[in-house]
Amino acid sequence: MRNALLAALCVALPVSFAYAQEPIEIVEGGAASANAVSIDKMAFGTPEIKVKVGDSVTWTNNDEIAHNVHFRGGPAKGNPKAQGKMLNKGETYTVKFGAAGEYGYICTPHPMMKGKVIVE
Numbered sequence: 001m002r003n004a005l006l007a008a009l010c011v012a013l014p015v016s017f018a019y020a021q022e023p024i025e026i027v028e029g030g031a032a033s034a035n036a037v038s039i040d041k042m043a044f045g046t047p048e049i050k051v052k053v054g055d056s057v058t059w060t061n062n063d064e065i066a067h068n069v070h071f072r073g074g075p076a077k078g079n080p081k082a083q084g085k086m087l088n089k090g091e092t093y094t095v096k097f098g099a100a101g102e103y104g105y106i107c108t109p110h111p112m113m114k115g116k117v118i119v120e
């Protein structure tokens with residue numbers, strides 16, 4: 001009886017981890033989100049954007065220079081997906097937010113470029 005209980009616990013534990021929501025999920029190949037941030041002239045066009053938990057934000061690089069989105073504050077701090085890929089002109093990057101908080105970000109090669117996503 002006791003062994004059966006222990007076995008049940010061992011099975012239940014990984015399942016409960018699977019339900020934990022990731023703070024950020026990269027959305028590959030999907031439709032652009034309604035929450036749009038344009039990157040142009042070495043700046044994030046909407047430096048502060050407010051969304052709800054479960055919403056996505058799409059960044060579009062409209063600059064001649066490559067940029068990315070690199071989260072360094074809030075729930076995404078230290079997340080393995082925090083540093084986004086470099087975007088050439090015309091490329092987009094969509095992130096879905098699974099936890100409330102203030103997600104501060106920069107562009108890795110241009111740290112003076114700053115933005116924030118507020119997830120409520």
Ligand SMILES: [Cu+2]
Pocket residue numbers: 066067068107108109110113
């Ligand atoms: Cu940049």
